[in-house]
Every structure is written in structure tokens, then in C-alpha cells.
Amino acid sequence: MPLLRSALWLRDKAIDRTRRAFLAVLRAGPIPQHVAFVMDGNRRYARIKGMKVLQGHVDGFVALRRVLEICSTLDIKYVSVYAFAIDNFKRPKEEVDGLMRLAEKALLELCTHGGVLAEHGVRLNTVGKITLFPPEVQVALAKATELTKDNHRAVLNLCMPYSSRDEMTTAVEETIHDALLRGKNEPITEQDIEDHLLTAKVNSPPLDILIRTSGVNRLSDFLLWQCAENTQVHFIDTFWPDIGLLDLLPIILDYQRKIWSY
Ligand code: FPP
Numbered sequence: 447m448p449l450l451r452s453a454l455w456l457r458d459k460a461i462d463r464t465r466r467a468f469l470a471v472l473r474a475g476p477i478p479q480h481v482a483f484v485m486d487g488n489r490r491y492a493r494i495k496g497m498k499v500l501q502g503h504v505d506g507f508v509a510l511r512r513v514l515e516i517c518s519t520l521d522i523k524y525v526s527v528y529a530f531a532i533d534n535f536k537r538p539k540e541e542v543d544g545l546m547r548l549a550e551k552a553l554l555e556l557c558t559h560g561g562v563l564a565e566h567g568v569r570l571n572t573v574g575k576i577t578l579f580p581p582e583v584q585v586a587l588a589k590a591t592e593l594t595k596d597n598h599r600a601v602l603n604l605c606m607p608y609s610s611r612d613e614m615t616t617a618v619e620e621t622i623h624d625a626l627l628r629g630k631n632e633p634i635t636e637q638d639i640e641d642h643l644l645t646a647k648v649n650s651p652p653l654d655i656l657i658r659t660s661g662v663n664r665l666s667d668f669l670l671w672q673c674a675e676n677t678q679v680h681f682i683d684t685f686w687p688d689i690g691l692l693d694l695l696p697i698i699l700d701y702q703r704k705i706w707s708y
Pocket residue numbers: 485486487488489490491503504506507510528529530531534548549552553660686
């Protein structure tokens with residue numbers, strides 16, 4: 447038994463060292479400013495493993511924490527994640543209720559002492575129509591936002607309940623409303639609309655990298671305005687709950703290669 451324990455200890459140490467080496471190599475090159483994730487594949491992951499759907503989402507939350515740790519270590523300043531689409535309200539009630547309970551718990555865990563946002567100085571910005579959420583989730587979001595408001599190292603744009611079309615429609619409405627209030631008959635510019643996007647609240651730069659997991663090649667109405675001429679889009683086969691450093695390594699290296707080749 448002590449021999450087995452020593453072998454496991456050595457294996458864990460080797461994994462940890464390799465991980466640190468990968469991160470150090472990546473940190474030596476240019477780091478993207480803004481990376482976004484469509485966290486897809488939680489239910490298929492659960493089904494394949496014979497788990498309940500909700501366990502897939504719980505494991506998806508663990509993966510979110512893992513990815514945020516990696517992004518913080520790499521000093522990525524803005525991370526945006528698609529946590530709940532407006533369309534997701536159409537899913538079975540049991541799943542939606544479970545996701546709401548998970549969101550409430552997860553938010554406080556991320557932001558309170560020992561949580562990844564608190565530990566790494568990350569500010570939380572909710573991007574979405576939060577009034578569609580039940581009151582308990584709205585309260586948790588307000589609390590989490592307040593708890594992280596003085597964090598300045600990085601930003602997490604938590605997109606929920608979100609759709610790009612909804613974000614853009616609201617931005618156009620607010621732009622027109624402001625223009626009418628000013629009473630000036632000036633043309634509305636792209637910049638005016640951009641300034642009213644929910645990601646503009648925290649000055650999010652254009653997206654450098656967009657990653658969608660689970661082998662699905664769709665954008666699903668996510669950050670369409672924020673995608674820019676140079677946004678690299680990566681569709682990877684890994685289910686979201688399984689995502690890790692080995693998935694991110696080739697993507698960041700590819701980004702660095704492109705930056706160096708400009
Ligand atoms: C997409 O997979 C995932 C979701 C709709 C929920 C994402 C939620 C989390 C990762 C954890 C919650 C975190 C917070 C902070 C609320 P899917 O359900 O579409 O799976 P499928 O593509 O296999 O059907």
C-alpha cells in the first residue's frame with residue numbers, strides 16, 4: 447500500500463510539473479485579451495456516463511472553475527462564457543429548475559472567500575436579461591456582482607440569460623432613447639450601439655478567441671457583435687465538463703503563431 451501511495455504521489459507531482467511547464471511556455475508568448483467559451487455538451491457527457499442530466503451541469507460548473515483558473519494563471523483579462531441562453535428556458539422544467547438552483551449556489555461559491563473570482567481578483571459582469579430569472583437567482587447575481595466590484599485584475603462576463611440578438615436589440619433601443627433625450631438630430635454610429643452593449647459596461651475588447659466545445663459547429667447567437675475581423679473561432683470535440691489545459695494549449699499556441707506571423 448505505501449508503494450502504491452508513493453507511485454500515485456510521484457504521478458501527481460509529474461502531472462503538476464508538466465502543467466506548470468505548459469503554462470510557463472504559454473506565458474512567454476503573446477496572451478489574448480479576450481477569450482469566450484460556448485460551454486456545450488454537458489447533457490451528452492452525462493448521458494454517456496450514465497449520469498443524470500443535472501450532474502452533467504454540476505460537472506460543467508467544476509470545468510468552468512478549472513478553465514477560469516487556467517485563464518487567470520495566463521493573465522487573460524476578459525473571459526466570457528455562455529452559461530444560459532434565453533432559449534434554454536424552453537428545456538424541461540426539471541432541468542431549468544435544477545440549473546437555477548445550481549446557478550444560485552455556483553455564483554456565491556465563485557465569488558466568496560476561497561472562490562476562484564475572489565482568489566484571482568476577477569470582477570463579475572452579468573451579460574443578459576436577468577429579469578427573466580427567478581428572484582433568488584437575481585439576488586445571488588446582485589450579491590456576487592457586489593462582492594467582486596472592486597476586483598481589477600480581470601473580468602468574467604457571465605452571459606445568462608443571453609442571446610446576441612436580444613443584446614443588440616436592447617442596445618439599439620437604448621441608443622435611440624438616449625438620442626431622443628438629447629434632442630439632437632445626429633446620425634447613430636456603430637460606436638453608439640457598441641457603447642450600449644452589455645459587454646461595454648466593463649469595456650470588454652473585441653474577441654480574440656471563441657471556443658465551442660462538444661463538436662457542434664454553430665455560433666448559437668453568442669457574442670455576434672463582439673466577434674471581430676481577427677477573432678479566431680475554434681470548434682473542439684471535447685465535451686465541456688472534460689475541458690482542460692490540453693484542449694487550450696494548441697488553441698493559444700495557434701493564436702501566438704498568428705500574432706507572430708502578422
Ligand atoms: C450546454 O450543454 C450547457 C448549458 C446550457 C449550461 C451551462 C452551465 C454550466 C457550465 C454550469 C453552470 C454555471 C453557472 C455559473 C451558472 P447542453 O446542456 O446543451 O448539453 P448538450 O449539448 O449535450 O445537450
